[in-house]
Amino acid sequence: MDRYPGTRGLAFREALLWERSRKGRIGLSLPEQDVPRSELDAGLVGDGPDLPELSEVDVVRHYTRLSTWNCGVDTGTYPLGSCTMKYNPKINDRVAGLPGFANLHPMMPVECIQGALSLMYALERDLLEITGMHAASLQPSAGAQGELAGMLMIHAYHAHRGRQRRKIIMPATAHGTNPASAALCGYSPVPVQLSQDGIMTPEAIREVMDEDTAGIMITNPNTLGIFESHIAEIAKIIHEKGGLVYGDGANLNALMGYADVEKMGIDVLHVNVHKTLSTPHGGGGPGAGPVVVRDVLEPFLPVPRVVKDGDRYTLSSDAPLSIGRLHSFFGNFAVLVRALAYTRTLGKHLKDVTEMAVLNANYVKAGLKGVYNLPFPQPSLHECIFNDAIQRKQGVTTLDVAKRLIDFGYHPPTVYFPLVVDGALMIEPTETESKADLDGFVEALRAIAGEAAANPAMVTDTPKNTAVARPDEVLAARHLILRGETPQ
Numbered sequence: 001m002d003r004y005p006g007t008r009g010l011a012f013r014e015a016l017l018w019e020r021s022r023k024g025r026i027g028l029s030l031p032e033q034d035v036p037r038s039e040l041d042a043g044l045v046g047d048g049p050d051l052p053e054l055s056e057v058d059v060v061r062h063y064t065r066l067s068t069w070n071c072g073v074d075t076g077t078y079p080l081g082s083c084t085m086k087y088n089p090k091i092n093d094r095v096a097g098l099p100g101f102a103n104l105h106p107m108m109p110v111e112c113i114q115g116a117l118s119l120m121y122a123l124e125r126d127l128l129e130i131t132g133m134h135a136a137s138l139q140p141s142a143g144a145q146g147e148l149a150g151m152l153m154i155h156a157y158h159a160h161r162g163r164q165r166r167k168i169i170m171p172a173t174a175h176g177t178n179p180a181s182a183a184l185c186g187y188s189p190v191p192v193q194l195s196q197d198g199i200m201t202p203e204a205i206r207e208v209m210d211e212d213t214a215g216i217m218i219t220n221p222n223t224l225g226i227f228e229s230h231i232a233e234i235a236k237i238i239h240e241k242g243g244l245v246y247g248d249g250a251n252l253n254a255l256m257g258y259a260d261v262e263k264m265g266i267d268v269l270h271v272n273v274h275k276t277l278s279t280p281h282g283g284g285g286p287g288a289g290p291v292v293v294r295d296v297l298e299p300f301l302p303v304p305r306v307v308k309d310g311d312r313y314t315l316s317s318d319a320p321l322s323i324g325r326l327h328s329f330f331g332n333f334a335v336l337v338r339a340l341a342y343t344r345t346l347g348k349h350l351k352d353v354t355e356m357a358v359l360n361a362n363y364v365k366a367g368l369k370g371v372y373n374l375p376f377p378q379p380s381l382h383e384c385i386f387n388d389a390i391q392r393k394q395g396v397t398t399l400d401v402a403k404r405l406i407d408f409g410y411h412p413p414t415v416y417f418p419l420v421v422d423g424a425l426m427i428e429p430t431e432t433e434s435k436a437d438l439d440g441f442v443e444a445l446r447a448i449a450g451e452a453a454a455n456p457a458m459v460t461d462t463p464k465n466t467a468v469a470r471p472d473e474v475l476a477a478r479h480l481i482l483r484g485e486t487p488q
Ligand SMILES: *Cc1c(COP(=O)(O)O)cnc(C)c1O
Pocket: 082, 083, 142, 143, 144, 145, 175, 177, 219, 223, 248, 250, 251, 272, 287, 289
């Protein structure tokens, strides 16, 4: 049997719910009414929304069948670069669903939520131990909101020192959310030249850093999967001119247990706990993007903060310089429960996560070297980036390779990002894939390269085995069909 899973199984055709709808069909049976009928306000009822009428079994089958059209981390390798789509231990979901957590009312007085507060305090301590930083807030509900929190703190820091600045240094490898977060704080991004090796150099930073620049946003390892080895020196240059260093910690999977973020000179960092520390994500969340800071930024952290006083935990909003509240109640609490379950399950073995994530990425890199073009051939950390320079000569593009991979049973890697690599195929296998699974994945990509060389049409006209092949992605995003009408 082939080593890759392939997709030859069931792919039900599926009608829209509105097409299955039958007048009077219903998903529940209520007992006969034994109180007098009372008309609702006519204005409230009207014609009502156009909802399909269906039985319970219609609805369950519809959504279960649609779920079989997707690749997911529970169906196979999901090597979406920069997203860390690792398998998530089910025990973490189970723990987050315990009634004591799941039924907790967020308006309970602090005396009644000591357990929840102690959990949050413990997770903050774990994040501080992993990063080497000084203080934390669990409030931001995603990486992007963590960035916003960090940039608001940097903004508040400069305002407090009496002179606001206008610019922020941004490498071309940055995730799109970085310039967006900076812009929300009124900063304009200043691009910086990368070296041949795909990293920032102290010389390039020295050229652009000035006293009107609030700081820099650095992702380390960067989105090429390469460690920014000059980071400490770069941070020194920024600090000497009164700026601060924002660290995008989405790639913490490559650092845990090996690198101390504080020693890199980072002043504030967000952690994508839904990437690094489990929680199923994708499809829009929920996630959490806690921030950790060096002591200079502690006064600016969001409130309320969890404070430990002897054996007791309280929530404190006594912080006059705080940027304020970013999220109602405690942030995305169930995601935080999963993160703590993950750190406490692995403990010092979090270091093995990093080791395996880096090893797996380099294994894939070695397996595909020469078959796909490797723009940055030096060793990388948790992800590796190829492009379609070889296949394009045959008229086969990165998008074609990604689509063909679905026929082989794999979710495609991230494509066309980072922008500095033309036609990028960005692969992040994560630590959870076995050697056998990685071999299958590599073999599939090698087979596709073989097809592209021998008969490009085998790759360009794909995927062949899925219910939907190539939707118009722009139209699909711009013209949402929510009511069952057919697009014009
Ligand atoms: C995922 C990611 C983000 C944004 O995180 P979200 O949780 O999706 O908002 C920011 N930077 C990098 C490098 C990322 O990979």
